[in-house]
Amino acid sequence: xxxxxxxxxxxxAYRITKRRGETALRVRTPGGEFPADIMPILTEIATQYGxxxxxxxTRQGFEITGIKYEDMPIVNELVAPIIEKLQKHIGxxxxxxxxxYPAAGTRNISACIGNEICPYANYNxxxxxxxxxxxxxxxxxxxxxxxxxxxxxCVKARMQDFGIIGMANVKYxxxxxxxxxxxxxxxxxxxxxxxxxHKGKVIRNKELCVECGECVTRCPTQAWTxxxxxxxxxxxxxxxxxxxPRLAQEFATNIxxxxxxxxxxxxxxxxxxxxxxGKAKEHIGYIVDREGYHEFKKWALKDVKLPExxxxxxYMEW
Amino acid sequence: MGYKMGLKEFDKIFEIxxxxxxxxxxxxxxxxxxxxxxxxxxxxxxxxxEELEYKEKSLFSPKDVLFPVNETMFNIEGEKLKEIExxxxxxxxxxxxxxxxxxxxLDNMFLKNGNIEDNYYKKKRQNTKFILMECIESYLxxxxxxxxxxxxxxxxxxxxxxxxxxxxxxxxxxFDDLFKGCExxxxxxxFIEENQHKVEVPNxxxxxxxxxxxxxxxxxxxCIGCGRCNFSCPTCTCFTTTDIYYDExxxxxxxxxxxxxxxxxxxxxxAGGHSFRQNTGSRMRYKVMHKIYNYKKRFGENMCVGCGRCxxxxxxYISYAKCINLVTExxxxxx
Ligand code: HEM
Ligand code: HEM
Ligand code: SF4
Ligand code: SF4
Ligand code: SF4
Ligand code: SF4
Ligand code: SF4
Numbered sequence: 001x002x003x004x005x006x007x008x009x010x011x012x013a014y015r016i017t018k019r020r021g022e023t024a025l026r027v028r029t030p031g032g033e034f035p036a037d038i039m040p041i042l043t044e045i046a047t048q049y050g051x052x053x054x055x056x057x058t059r060q061g062f063e064i065t066g067i068k069y070e071d072m073p074i075v076n077e078l079v080a081p082i083i084e085k086l087q088k089h090i091g092x093x094x095x096x097x098x099x100x101y102p103a104a105g106t107r108n109i110s111a112c113i114g115n116e117i118c119p120y121a122n123y124n125x126x127x128x129x130x131x132x133x134x135x136x137x138x139x140x141x142x143x144x145x146x147x148x149x150x151x152x153x154c155v156k157a158r159m160q161d162f163g164i165i166g167m168a169n170v171k172y173x174x175x176x177x178x179x180x181x182x183x184x185x186x187x188x189x190x191x192x193x194x195x196x197x198h199k200g201k202v203i204r205n206k207e208l209c210v211e212c213g214e215c216v217t218r219c220p221t222q223a224w225t226x227x228x229x230x231x232x233x234x235x236x237x238x239x240x241x242x243x244x245p246r247l248a249q250e251f252a253t254n255i256x257x258x259x260x261x262x263x264x265x266x267x268x269x270x271x272x273x274x275x276x277x278g279k280a281k282e283h284i285g286y287i288v289d290r291e292g293y294h295e296f297k298k299w300a301l302k303d304v305k306l307p308e309x310x311x312x313x314x315y316m317e318w
Numbered sequence: 319m320g321y322k323m324g325l326k327e328f329d330k331i332f333e334i335x336x337x338x339x340x341x342x343x344x345x346x347x348x349x350x351x352x353x354x355x356x357x358x359x360x361x362x363x364x365x366x367x368e369e370l371e372y373k374e375k376s377l378f379s380p381k382d383v384l385f386p387v388n389e390t391m392f393n394i395e396g397e398k399l400k401e402i403e404x405x406x407x408x409x410x411x412x413x414x415x416x417x418x419x420x421x422x423x424l425d426n427m428f429l430k431n432g433n434i435e436d437n438y439y440k441k442k443r444q445n446t447k448f449i450l451m452e453c454i455e456s457y458l459x460x461x462x463x464x465x466x467x468x469x470x471x472x473x474x475x476x477x478x479x480x481x482x483x484x485x486x487x488x489x490x491x492x493f494d495d496l497f498k499g500c501e502x503x504x505x506x507x508x509f510i511e512e513n514q515h516k517v518e519v520p521n522x523x524x525x526x527x528x529x530x531x532x533x534x535x536x537x538x539x540x541c542i543g544c545g546r547c548n549f550s551c552p553t554c555t556c557f558t559t560t561d562i563y564y565d566e567x568x569x570x571x572x573x574x575x576x577x578x579x580x581x582x583x584x585x586x587x588x589a590g591g592h593s594f595r596q597n598t599g600s601r602m603r604y605k606v607m608h609k610i611y612n613y614k615k616r617f618g619e620n621m622c623v624g625c626g627r628c629x630x631x632x633x634x635y636i637s638y639a640k641c642i643n644l645v646t647e648x649x650x651x652x653x
Contacts, residue, residue, distance in 0.1 A: 115353065115354045115355055119352075119353050121353075121354060122354045123354060123355075124355070149354075166354075168354070174388070175386075175387060175388055176387050176388075177387070177388070178387060178388075178545070178549065178576050178577045178578070178579070178582075179576060180544075180545055180579070180582045180583075181583075182544060199560075199562050200560055200562065200574075200576065213354065216352065217352055217353065218544075219352075220544045220545045220546040220549050220579075220582075221378075221387060221549050221577075222350065222351070222352065222358050222360070222377075222378075225347075225349075225350040225358070226349065226350075226354055228348060228349040228350075
């Protein structure tokens with residue numbers, strides 16, 4: 001006599017699966033990073049209440065499969081310490097972690113490993129992912145956000161509603177340059193060929209440069225440095241799926257962290273205004289397509305104080 | 319004479335010194351390192367003792383002050399060359415013992431190598447005095463003790479920073495008066511007596527031609543020829559000279575010298591396109607032999623002062639120090 005409200009179940013981050021009577025719980029790990037001591041909790045839930053397996057989701061969370069619907073309350077209680085650690089601890093507002101996840105529409109914020117480890121990264125992607133989690137979760141609207149350290153885009157930021165790509169904003173001091181050409185050769189070989197030599201010194205074509213910062217990592221004398229202000233390229237409305245899949249396009253360059261967060265928050269208001277009634281999971285991208293880029297832009301930039309050097313795309317061609 | 323004082327008190331003296339001297343020291347350049355959110359430490363002008371990076375070893379060396387990365391030697395006007403006149407500046411440089419010993423290597427290379435003195439180096443060098451920083455620890459990769467460069471005595475002042483206080487040893491009479499009225503303290507610089515690593519340098523008589531052809535050098539073909547080891551080395555003095563004519567006025571220009579590295583492509587290129595040492599393993603051999611063999615044959619001491627910066631910075635984890643020990647082992651096998 002199993003009687004459940006599937007909508008409530010799904011908002012609680014459980015899934016209605018093909019196996020009758022069994023659900024699966026998605027555990028959020030913002031930035032895909034967490035202290036290893038949450039693992040025994042996952043193990044306990046999976047072995048005691050699940051089918052003994054864990055699935056690593058595309059968005060870097062865990063899915064614990066084969067849980068009986070009846071066991072949801074006890075599983076919620078077991079997962080509470082993880083919610084405390086990974087959500088409450090970083091400032092996410094959750095009233096009672098023992099009730100499980102309060103929403104599932106806004107997806108886990110994924111991140112490449114970033115500058116804790118990766119030599120190419122231009123910022124701490126994990127920290128930024130956690131800041132965003134705290135700013136936008138919990139929410140039922142279907143938002144996908146990811147942070148990636150550099151234009152290599154290991155996390156596939158270009159397939160998100162909001163993809164955040166680190167910019168190095170490199171500076172060159174010719175007094176330290178020995179003309180070895182390491183930066184020039186590497187840029188031609190691995191990046192965009194934005195650098196060339198002129199009389200023993202380097203010239204940068206800013207139109208071609210993507211601010212990946214590889215020249216900084218190559219230069220033996222550190223004639224290249226990164227800007228100490230953190231700036232990003234914000235790409236928007238990328239998507240996979242059946243209807244018109246596409247890569248996210250550049251919305252802003254040279255934008256700062258606070259503005260990005262505000263823009264994402266503003267977009268929730270935009271979606272609430274224009275979403276098709278009754279279609280709670282409508283992708284933002286389709287709504288933007290329908291209402292037009294200019295309407296989106298108007299909402300997104302409301303009360304955002306952009307840094308002087310930020311550039312917003314005046315028009316958008318998807 | 320020794321003294322002790324707070325940093326603020328020393329800064330007043332620093333200010334007085336700044337009137338006569340350009341003061342250089344290792345400085346942390348925030349977030350200017352190779353990777354994001356890492357720092358660089360290089361020699362720059364400093365204007366207070368707070369700016370001095372006393373705790374960490376610098377990535378670049380004090381040679382940058384006396385032998386800049388780029389230096390204009392002549393202004394060119396049409397067919398005429400006009401030598402750059404160095405302003406009459408005086409320099410004070412904060413450095414560690416290994417680096418002070420390295421200054422002696424630079425002196426040999428620029429002033430005592432053949433009959434010609436290098437004017438550009440000389441003009442700066444003769445107006446330079448040194449402030450020795452006591453090493454409170456031996457850093458990763460240091461092997462100064464093995465190279466006998468852990469000690470030095472040709473410095474004007476010695477300093478130690480501890481608990482927000484500065485201890486001073488004044489050796490140069492010129493500076494005596496500045497410290498009148500400061501609290502006296504029985505302080506002299508202490509030197510590092512032991513490093514984590516020991517390096518044994520071979521006898522130059524034991525280095526035979528076979529060693530140059532030994533297969534050991536092939537292991538160093540993994541060197542990417544970036545030049546970090548040479549550019550950070552306090553004793554590398556190679557440069558290349560270029561005439562540059564300005565875009566705005568092609569009859570005017572400058573003759574400029576720029577650091578060169580024997581690891582970087584192009585170092586041994588000759589007119590006509592011939593180039594020696596194409597594989598990087600043989601460049602490693604060339605560098606190592608210069609540091610502990612060729613230079614020693616000429617000047618009677620090792621060029622290398624054991625600062626370990628080459629090992630600190632090599633992106634391919636090539637250890638120059640380990641290589642010397644390997645060379646020494648080989649000479650013993652062959653003997
Ligand atoms: C009067 C005769 C010669 C003089 C004065 C002379 C002088 C020099 C000098 C000053 C260098 C540069 C060393 C350096 O870069 O530190 C050099 C390099 C070199 N010379 Fe000669 N050389 C002479 C004859 C020759 C001959 C006859 C050969 C070949 C058959 C030769 C082959 C080379 C090679 C291969 C190098 C490059 C060596 C290296 O960079 O390791 N030289 N020579
Ligand atoms: C006994 C005769 C000669 C000797 C021993 C000699 C030796 C040398 C040496 C050692 C170098 C420096 C190579 C280096 O380390 O970069 C050099 C460079 C040069 N030599 Fe000669 N040379 C001789 C004759 C000539 C002649 C006859 C010419 C021209 C007609 C000439 C033209 C040059 C040029 C242009 C360079 C500069 C090459 C470069 O930097 O790429 N040399 N020579
Ligand atoms: S996207 Fe860039 S920073 Fe992130 S892991 Fe890939 S290479 Fe490193
Ligand atoms: S890598 Fe550095 S030193 Fe070499 S050419 Fe580029 S800027 Fe100059
Ligand atoms: S060779 Fe290496 S250890 Fe020796 S002085 Fe140069 S940088 Fe220092
Ligand atoms: S030949 Fe190489 S090791 Fe020797 S001083 Fe020049 S750059 Fe340094
Ligand atoms: S030994 Fe290391 S630091 Fe030196 S040139 Fe080769 S790769 Fe670069």
